[in-house]
Amino acid sequence: xxxxxxxxxxxxLLAEAIGAIKAFVPQVLxxxxxxxxxxxxxxxxxxxxxxxxxxxxxxxSGKEFWAISAVCTHLGCVVDWKPDQAEFYCSCHGSVFSKDxxxxxxxxxxxxxxxxxxLAPDGSLVVDSKKQVAPDYKLxx
Amino acid sequence: MxxxxxxxxxxxxxxxxxxxxxEASESVVRNFWLHWFPSRISLRSMSWGYSFWLGTFAVCLFxxxxxxxxxxxxxxxxxVQNAYWSIKDLENVVVFGWLLRAQHRWAANLMVVTVFLxxxxxxxxxxxxxxxxxxxxxxxxxxVVTLFLSFTGYILPWDxxxxxxxxxxxxxxxxxxxxxxxxxFVLVGGNVIGQSSLLRFFALHNFFLPAALFFLLALHMWRIxxxxxxxxxxxxxxxxxxxxxxxxxxxxxSLLGVTEGTTIQVATTEVLDDTNSVHSSPHLVRRVAxxxxxxxxxxxxxxxxxxxxxxxxxxxxxxxxxxxxxxxxLWLQELIxxxxxxxxxxxxxxxxxxxILVPAFLILLALLWPFLDRSPKEAIGVWLxxxxxxxxxxxxxxxxxxxxxxxxxxxLRGPYWNFYWPWRPWPKIPxxx
Numbered sequence: 001x002x003x004x005x006x007x008x009x010x011x012x013l014l015a016e017a018i019g020a021i022k023a024f025v026p027q028v029l030x031x032x033x034x035x036x037x038x039x040x041x042x043x044x045x046x047x048x049x050x051x052x053x054x055x056x057x058x059x060x061s062g063k064e065f066w067a068i069s070a071v072c073t074h075l076g077c078v079v080d081w082k083p084d085q086a087e088f089y090c091s092c093h094g095s096v097f098s099k100d101x102x103x104x105x106x107x108x109x110x111x112x113x114x115x116x117x118x119l120a121p122d123g124s125l126v127v128d129s130k131k132q133v134a135p136d137y138k139l140x141x
Numbered sequence: 142m143x144x145x146x147x148x149x150x151x152x153x154x155x156x157x158x159x160x161x162x163x164e165a166s167e168s169v170v171r172n173f174w175l176h177w178f179p180s181r182i183s184l185r186s187m188s189w190g191y192s193f194w195l196g197t198f199a200v201c202l203f204x205x206x207x208x209x210x211x212x213x214x215x216x217x218x219x220x221v222q223n224a225y226w227s228i229k230d231l232e233n234v235v236v237f238g239w240l241l242r243a244q245h246r247w248a249a250n251l252m253v254v255t256v257f258l259x260x261x262x263x264x265x266x267x268x269x270x271x272x273x274x275x276x277x278x279x280x281x282x283x284x285v286v287t288l289f290l291s292f293t294g295y296i297l298p299w300d301x302x303x304x305x306x307x308x309x310x311x312x313x314x315x316x317x318x319x320x321x322x323x324x325x326f327v328l329v330g331g332n333v334i335g336q337s338s339l340l341r342f343f344a345l346h347n348f349f350l351p352a353a354l355f356f357l358l359a360l361h362m363w364r365i366x367x368x369x370x371x372x373x374x375x376x377x378x379x380x381x382x383x384x385x386x387x388x389x390x391x392x393x394x395s396l397l398g399v400t401e402g403t404t405i406q407v408a409t410t411e412v413l414d415d416t417n418s419v420h421s422s423p424h425l426v427r428r429v430a431x432x433x434x435x436x437x438x439x440x441x442x443x444x445x446x447x448x449x450x451x452x453x454x455x456x457x458x459x460x461x462x463x464x465x466x467x468x469x470x471l472w473l474q475e476l477i478x479x480x481x482x483x484x485x486x487x488x489x490x491x492x493x494x495x496x497i498l499v500p501a502f503l504i505l506l507a508l509l510w511p512f513l514d515r516s517p518k519e520a521i522g523v524w525l526x527x528x529x530x531x532x533x534x535x536x537x538x539x540x541x542x543x544x545x546x547x548x549x550x551x552x553l554r555g556p557y558w559n560f561y562w563p564w565r566p567w568p569k570i571p572x573x574x
Binding site: 024029030031052053055077090091092107 | 309312489559
């Protein structure tokens, strides 16, 4: 077999392999939307509310609201809020985050993410988990 | 009549005893099941004290895993809604289902132990030297596949252990620079762990990884024969050759016309005689059967003694406190928890260092070791040869470090991965649900 023949077989096998690998990359995601309503501002009491289904903490201080992700930046476990210490603790590997989400100790390499908050036309709070904001972003209403 | 009865009895019990050397050798060549055995096997290779038969034990464990796994496939449903409940059914409804699962789990745990101990044996007897380096590589690949099989296996019950192990495991994958995020996306089958993740790990656990293991195992067995048997054969050859006159150069040693010259196989057969070896059939056959029976008894014993645990159903919203991996991965979990490095404003995640770089370094070290080893040929196939004191010490320190980390992870870590002495009670953590 000549070089051309060998190369053709190789190219055909390679094309097959690429096709097979591409099949493993999902084209449609049946996942919850990244943009979602969490309720009316008045539903949220002062200080902090945990929304487990969104892995999210909503903070309220008077008319100001902000949203901090509960997903640990180390390996993705859910962090617990400890009201006594006013800190977040990760149950998997012991990372500790301050009230504003900055990583204080433990293995977490980055602060907790802050998500953009906005108001829907019906007055509900909307969280956009695709849109990260600086850790001083607060929605005033 | 007596003779007839005796023949029937022999037919049932198969107490086969070859009448001549030739008959014994031929039985190996002519039998499909035995053709991968050598005709004769040295007493050294046969002894319990040299290899502890760890490789054979590992193969037997794999066979038990394959058999119990195939049966489990009839009852397991790979869907996030039903997986957990199908395991519950196995535990409580299917007749002897709990035993099947417990034996599968115990065999998996013991396989990790056995394969590691097998590696320890090969290291301490310098069984990776010379041409055996390829089999050392195949062996390391087999260890890695065994660990991946364990990981993918405990994902399937879809309980809390499974869900959070998958979260942490894929988190480690995503901490890889550049490719990490895409790798996690493909492993999980999206951004959120769910049905596609379970199905992917199900396919890996039930076909691709066992197939890889089977293929590597076949290569491993073939290489043992090609390399002239276990490493202890080399020391036997060295000792015999120093006593005896060299083989006649006019003699041809071609093996069915395929191999030319004096190959290692020829050297092996040259030194084996009635004083230092026995016929594989029936001795090796009997020994393998004994090891297989022992493995079955041991796994059954443990399965009866301690059935498999099952945590609560997977709950993506609540991380267990603490979330611990099975014991054989706890050294890695300990590493990922303590190896995050901060230099100024830059931090490198423990997921990358402890979860990827350290294991990769250990594998690389194992791959390079045969080339770093400068001990004499006399050390091959000899337990703890005096010329290898230093390298054995390094190996023991590394292994002890891993074992120590496992002990810390299993016994000394509590809620939020804090350190607790075993006699110190854990604080009560209020639960959300």
